[in-house]
Amino acid sequence: MNLRQIELLRAVMRCETTVRAAQELGLSQPAVSNAIKHLEGQIGFPLFERVNNRLFPTAEARAIYQDSDPIFQMHAALEARVQDLKENRAGHVRLIATPPLGYSVIPRALGSFLAKRPKMRVFFDVRRFENVIDSVENGVAELGFVMGLNENRALNAEVFFSERMVCVMRPDHPLAEKNTIYPSDLRSVPFIALERGSRMGTIVRQAFTEAGEPFNFAVEVRYCNTACVLAENGVGVAVVDPLSPLFSGHYNLAIRAFEPAVQVSASVVSSRKRPLSRAAEAFLREVRVVVGEVAGKLA
Structure with a gap:
């Protein structure tokens, strides 16, 4: 089983039909269908149950999907890095946050940050807690912002806001x-x-x-x-x-x-393996300014 075959399998599992998977991958439907049949023949067990033109993954397919997640996260991180090198960006930062922070503090801080740095490139995503932690651990994002973080020895973590619900x-x-x-x-x-x-x-x-x-x-x-x-x-x-x-x-x-x-805290997490870029440090300063303003309002 090679990476392309795993990519096809994952696409079909996400899309539930070979037609939608083909559209996502830019292939023909027969090509995707034949590739899945070939893969099933190669590994010796079925990957999908076919009911009313929809594909339902077997337990074995779900296990392959889950175990392959780290591979594709690393691939996404590598692609992002290559793109940065290709465009020779003078300054960029990759951010990810859970919704409570991604729709509150981070946009306000981002506005101030970019107003002072019009040529800066920012890549920003809002995801669930587990996705934020994984993205920072795997290098997809440089800074992650989460609520309610427990101790995580794999990452640097700093609480920058704590208040009652x-x-x-x-x-x-x-x-x-x-x-x-x-x-x-x-x-x-x-x-x-x-x-x-x-x-x-x-x-x-x-x-x-x-x-x-x-x-x-x-x-x-x-x-x-x-x-x-x-x-x-x-x-x-x-x-x-x-x-x-x-x-x-x-x-x-x-x-x-x-x-x-009910006390809830907000933390920023970063990798222990890689020092923060100057852009990330500058953005963190903007976050602290915004949080200081929030604390004044809540008081």
């Missing part, structure tokens, strides 16, 4: 009249929960346990930004990080303190 709702919601919201206040209103198993979802659930209140919800979402959108539209009340509602100016939300206090 807040409760958000429409300004005309009955709970908006209160200065502080407790789990008992949420017993009889639709509650928007953060995803079970996520870092912030877990600590919010622990707060309810600490208060001796049952954790019931009307809607469960993955990201705080999604919770803010739903709260603004009257779906319910949510407990989120303080940055998501504060930076998104289009949200029409009341922001209230939440007790018991």
Whole structure:
């Protein structure tokens, strides 16, 4: 099995049909279909179950997909490096962040950073926590910004923001009249929960346990930004990080303190194997300036 065959397999698994995989790879559908059949014959076991013109990967195919992830992450990092060398960029930085930071602090800092450096090239992506950590470890990104980081000995990490989570709702919601919201206040209103198993979802659930209140919800979402959108539209009340509602100016939300206090921190991570570039260090300075302004507002 060579890299091209693995790439074809991964494309078909993502797209679920050979037609869409062919479009993604710039090949013909018969070429992709024949390549998969040839691969199955070569390795001696099926990779897909075919049902109603859709392909469902077998357990063996899923195992190959998962085990091949590091190879393609390294390949992406190498391609990015080659492109940088080809274009002979005087200055560039690659950034990645989880949504609470990718849609709040980082865009504000990026605006200031680029205003002073109009020729700088920035590559920026917003992904899940695990993707951010993997991207920094594999060199795809130079700096990663995450919420709720536990100790990670493989990376350098610096906490640059720490504050309590807040409760958000429409300004005309009955709970908006209160200065502080407790789990008992949420017993009889639709509650928007953060995803079970996520870092912030877990600590919010622990707060309810600490208060001796049952954790019931009307809607469960993955990201705080999604919770803010739903709260603004009257779906319910949510407990989120303080940055998501504060930076998104289009949200029409009341922001209230939440007790018991649920502390959440933001960290920047970088590789222990590679020193930071001057561009990355300069961007971090901009982030610290923005965070200092946020701390003043929250105070």
